[in-house]
Amino acid sequence: MGPNCLHLCVDMQRMFLEETDWHTPWMARVLPRVERLVAAHPERTILTRFIPAQHPGEGRGTWAGYYRRWASMTRDQLPPGLVDLAPGLARLTPPAxxxxxxxxxxxxxxxxxxxLQARGVDTLVMTGGETEVCVLASVLGAVDLGYRVFVVTDALCSSCDEAHDALLTMYHRRYGQQVHPVTTEEVLLAWT
Structure with missing residues (x-):
């Protein structure tokens, strides 16, 4: 991992960290590892934020039904600031x-x-949540675009242990040429 590497931190936001309908129970447990990785290279980090629809029923196709089901998580009903990053990560922007x-x-x-192309990035370190939802979409999109991907297994979180474990098994057994499972410590030692 060298100068062409970037950390893509997926959706480590207050609306998943705090007690909401989308609470991810063990996000708090992995957050210190994610913060260490971001702090190591904040200028080489992009933090994504999932921005829900403004109103229940808003969105294209199945998203309209999704936001009717999760009306409490629309921006009309969420308390202010819950779409923000977890505070420890927000403090690292900028340079992240x-x-x-x-x-x-x-x-x-x-x-x-x-x-990423403008910066010459060809390798991504992925952390965040949820393992089988937004992280999965991030990983598969990166693979499709030809990026080398390191998935930091101890810096991922989910609200479903079985789905999380299944995804880690899939990365180990099915994507060996493109997706490399690693730990936080391995990244910190290898990224120069």
Missing amino acids: EILDKTVYSPWLGTDLDAR
Whole structure:
């Protein structure tokens, strides 16, 4: 991991950290590791934020039903500031950058790929939540675009242990040429 590497930290936001309908119980447990990784290279970090619809029922196709189901998580009903990053990460911006997205994938409807290409990035370190939702969309999009991906297994979180474990198994067994499971300590030692 060298100068062409960037840390993509996925959706470590207050609305998942705090007691909401989308609370991710063990986000608090992995947050210190994520903070260490961001602090090590904040100028080489992009933190995504999932921005929910403004109103219940808003969105294209199935997203409209999704936001009717999760009306409590629309911006009309969320308390102010819950879409913000976890406080320890917010303090690292800038130099860390923020990328807002309205779907699971950070590659759709954003300039993420162009930003990375302009910086000569070819390798991504991935952390965040949830393992089987937004992190999965981030990883698969990166693979499709040809990025080398390091998934930091002890800096991921989910609200479903079984799905988290299944994804880690999949990364080990199915994507060996493109996705490399690593630990926080391995990244900190290898990223020069």
